[in-house]
Amino acid sequence: MKIKIIHDASIVYEFLKSKSRYNYIYQFSNLSPRYWENVVCYGLFDNNEIKEIAMLNINYDIPVLLAASFDHTEYSIELIKRIKKLLPATFYSHINRETLEEVFTQSSISELEEYMNMGLCDYSLINKKYDDHIERLSFKNIKAIKELISISYPEAWLDDELVKLNENFGIYVDEKLVSFAGIHAYSEDYGVAAIAHVTTHPNYRRSGHAEKVIAALANSLKEKVDFIGLNVKVDNLQAINCYKKLGFSEFGKFVACVIENRG
Numbered sequence: 001m002k003i004k005i006i007h008d009a010s011i012v013y014e015f016l017k018s019k020s021r022y023n024y025i026y027q028f029s030n031l032s033p034r035y036w037e038n039v040v041c042y043g044l045f046d047n048n049e050i051k052e053i054a055m056l057n058i059n060y061d062i063p064v065l066l067a068a069s070f071d072h073t074e075y076s077i078e079l080i081k082r083i084k085k086l087l088p089a090t091f092y093s094h095i096n097r098e099t100l101e102e103v104f105t106q107s108s109i110s111e112l113e114e115y116m117n118m119g120l121c122d123y124s125l126i127n128k129k130y131d132d133h134i135e136r137l138s139f140k141n142i143k144a145i146k147e148l149i150s151i152s153y154p155e156a157w158l159d160d161e162l163v164k165l166n167e168n169f170g171i172y173v174d175e176k177l178v179s180f181a182g183i184h185a186y187s188e189d190y191g192v193a194a195i196a197h198v199t200t201h202p203n204y205r206r207s208g209h210a211e212k213v214i215a216a217l218a219n220s221l222k223e224k225v226d227f228i229g230l231n232v233k234v235d236n237l238q239a240i241n242c243y244k245k246l247g248f249s250e251f252g253k254f255v256a257c258v259i260e261n262r263g
Helices: 009-016 024-031 073-086 099-103 126-128 139-152 209-221 237-243
Strands: 001-005 037-048 049-057 065-067 090-095 109-120 133-137 168-171 175-186 192-200 227-233 247-260
Touching: 001 024, 001 073, 009 024, 009 049, 024 049, 024 065, 024 175, 024 192, 037 073, 037 133, 049 073, 090 099, 099 247, 109 237, 126 209, 133 139, 133 175, 139 168, 139 175, 139 192, 139 237, 168 209, 175 209, 192 209, 209 237, 227 237, 227 247, 237 247
Parallel strands: 065 090, 192 227
Antiparallel strands: 001 037, 037 049, 049 065, 090 247, 109 227, 109 247, 133 168, 168 175, 175 192
């Protein structure tokens, strides 16, 4: 087998198109022209057939390697072993636990969390939770959004450029933003969006706010894309149950971590 850098997004699309969008929303989003120029896509080839891919997005403060595979772990292991020397000294990754343990030492891994992909499969349930009083937020609300996230979800990776797409919803109480939902991946070209940064101020939790902002966001997104997904920590049972009540179903699992790729 050979390793090649794939420069043509349409070739990657042909490999991905038969796979579940809910497991590969970030990869599909990266195929869009606005992201693709900042992506290095490695492919494991058997003759001219792609067996596995890994995408390195260099658009962030820390590069992000999307290497989670939900079909053939052996190909993922082979690919990451072969490209390891080409990867940055430090990067964040979505990856299979088996691949991570096979290729990298335990001492090189930090901030490890296990996640599950979920996809919106029953749209009737978000309609029941939709509330017209939820506010659509834009970039003019960025200060309030960041203030809320700093208190209630400080580890969130908020992308200012995605906030500018106006696919953000929130609840204000006494002129204070207390609940928020936004996106972390989006492509109308490939029909995908990932809901992210769902959070409610600690003083306003258990009031159904999260369900309402998620429902409002999903109702907006469904007019533009066909596949709405998200990922959630596998031990966050409260969030998982909330998403299920809104019509989301469980899909594949992966781990996310920071990898020190030195030496």
